[in-house]
Amino acid sequence: xxALLLRGDSHWKDMKVENVEPPKPCKGEVLIxxxxxxxxxxxxxTASNGHPDWSYPHILGLDSAGIIRELGxxxxxxxxxxxxxxxxxxxxxxxxxxxxxxxAHTISRIPEGVSFVNAAALPTAGxxxxxxxxxxxxxxxxxxxxIHAGAGGVGGFGIQLAKAAGKTVISTASSHNHDHxxxxxxxxxxxxxxEEVEARVMDITEGRGVDAVVDTxxxxxxxxxxxxxAHMGHLVYIAGAPDFSKVKPFTQVISYHEIALGAIHKxxxxxxxxxxxMGATMLDMVRHGKLETLVSEIVDLDNVPEALERxxxxxxxxxxxxxxx
Numbered sequence: 001x002x003a004l005l006l007r008g009d010s011h012w013k014d015m016k017v018e019n020v021e022p023p024k025p026c027k028g029e030v031l032i033x034x035x036x037x038x039x040x041x042x043x044x045x046t047a048s049n050g051h052p053d054w055s056y057p058h059i060l061g062l063d064s065a066g067i068i069r070e071l072g073x074x075x076x077x078x079x080x081x082x083x084x085x086x087x088x089x090x091x092x093x094x095x096x097x098x099x100x101x102x103x104a105h106t107i108s109r110i111p112e113g114v115s116f117v118n119a120a121a122l123p124t125a126g127x128x129x130x131x132x133x134x135x136x137x138x139x140x141x142x143x144x145x146x147i148h149a150g151a152g153g154v155g156g157f158g159i160q161l162a163k164a165a166g167k168t169v170i171s172t173a174s175s176h177n178h179d180h181x182x183x184x185x186x187x188x189x190x191x192x193x194x195e196e197v198e199a200r201v202m203d204i205t206e207g208r209g210v211d212a213v214v215d216t217x218x219x220x221x222x223x224x225x226x227x228x229x230a231h232m233g234h235l236v237y238i239a240g241a242p243d244f245s246k247v248k249p250f251t252q253v254i255s256y257h258e259i260a261l262g263a264i265h266k267x268x269x270x271x272x273x274x275x276x277x278m279g280a281t282m283l284d285m286v287r288h289g290k291l292e293t294l295v296s297e298i299v300d301l302d303n304v305p306e307a308l309e310r311x312x313x314x315x316x317x318x319x320x321x322x323x324x325x
Contacts, residue, residue, distance in 0.1 A: 108279030
């Protein structure tokens with residue numbers, strides 16, 4: 001099969017498509033013919049330092065959509081030819097290849113009317129946003145949210161999921177992305193480069209602060225976000241923990257929620273099956289026109305390294321997907 005090969009730590013900009021032997025599914029696994037694979041910042045971030053579980057050459061790519069071509073021992077709930085999407089295990093070879101292996105209990109069936117490209121845009125960013133809102137936050141007690149980086153993948157999905165739940169959404173974005181973020185459903189958009197975010201949040205909420213912040217940016221940004229929260233507020237952090245010492249005990253009574261989607265692959269099977277459930281829910285929303293997949297660009301496998309460079313330079317809004325078939 002053809003695969004985009006990473007030859008060593010930090011060599012992701014030099015990856016080339018080469019021929020390698022296709023993998024074989026083991027017990028409980030399926031072989032997927034990859035039709036589309038989503039690109040994510042985690043691809044270049046992890047590739048920059050490598051991973052102790054990797055051997056080289058390694059294949060990147062966590063988000064895949066395609067067709068089941070072979071069933072491993074004991075797989076009875078799926079059939080050859082089924083169209084599926086899944087979030088892969090970071091420690092294993094990934095989806096920037098014509099074929100990939102994954103566990104049968106974590107995949108979701110792609111319904112009619114949803115393309116492989118749109119399905120492949122969902123897992124890493126979409127499931128992360130879904131976890132933040134529907135697995136961590138008490139949404140019944142949350143009316144107003146600040147979702148950072150609304151033009152990005154996690155932020156864009158988060159805005160849509162929050163609006164679908166009937167919430168008031170504030171987001172941050174560069175000025176040239178404001179119209180896009182509003183189209184996704186944000187009620188208020190703050191230009192973080194030219195506006196004082198805390199002052200704007202307090203103005204919008206009449207001095208109360210927001211019930212929850214979803215931070216997708218950095219530890220520093222998560223720390224700054226503590227100042228935007230109302231009493232009994234919630235901080236969901238995805239890109240690094242805040243400085244917890246900034247909030248004194250017995251004052252704001254903040255609840256903190258860490259998101260690390262990839263950790264689910266090391267959890268028990270029941271936890272891992274939530275990948276399938278999240279995927280099924282979001283695919284159904286896409287099918288019924290209730291969720292945009294944020295696909296802004298489609299590339300071929302050879303152009304993935306250049307596209308990852310643009311992701312690293314933060315010159316991309318929405319999702320880039322590699323189309324293989």
